[in-house]
Amino acid sequence: MDIIESSKRLAAYTAVDNHVKPEHKVIGIGSGSTVPYVVERIVQQGAEANKGRVFIPTGFQSKELIVSSGLGLGDVDQYPTIDVTLDGADEVDSQLNCVKGGGACHLREKVLAEAARTFILVADYRKNVQYLGTNFLQGVPIEVVPFAYAKVLQNLHHVLGSPKATLRMAVKKAGPVVSDNGNFIIDAPFDREKMIDPFTIMAQIKMLTGVVEVGLFCRMAKAAYFGNEDGTVTVRWDDGKIDQVAAPV
């Protein structure tokens, strides 16, 4: 396993060990390439621990993951309060604001983050930054209703200061990426000045009619777990505390 994969696994295993407890019965499962390690560790807790638990997916990928792992599936309309949601991130800043939506799942991801009593991020060391937009340069993912995409792009280019905002195009399919909700995705890069204050730019984007959700999650997480190259895990907490912990066994 390469260093990035093992860092993802370290973060995921440590987060599950610390936050998925026997009393937790409704668990949100995010999207991306780190989350399978979350599910792997939850399965390792055993059949008895997982009996009676319900797992809520943030999209097609995590739904398949839950089902193929033999875990119980539910949805957020049945369970609007979730004990704990664990999810990946494209980048997390020093205040625990993060960019999400690299996998175009950020609408459901934000609903599950907001529904959760505890929202936990898991990622490899590359995502641990002081300011958003440091390593993840493709921009802020924005889900838009299809008929409004050109209008929203125009607003981003000329009003909100993202001249390079583009419609995300599909690979191995002609045309745009279509989200699990049937919408399009715009990626809008902003300069450092704007990304230093992600809440303001998030609110401005959200106000554009046609925007369904913005992939900026501002101060929603209780903690972010980053697997490091040296086998340790950095945990950043919402109160500013930072722990450096050894890998789980």
Ligand SMILES: O=C(CO)[C@H](O)[C@H](O)COP(=O)(O)O
């Ligand atoms: O927001 C997401 C999908 O919409 C993912 O959580 C994010 O892209 C991180 O993915 P990975 O764990 O593969 O780095």
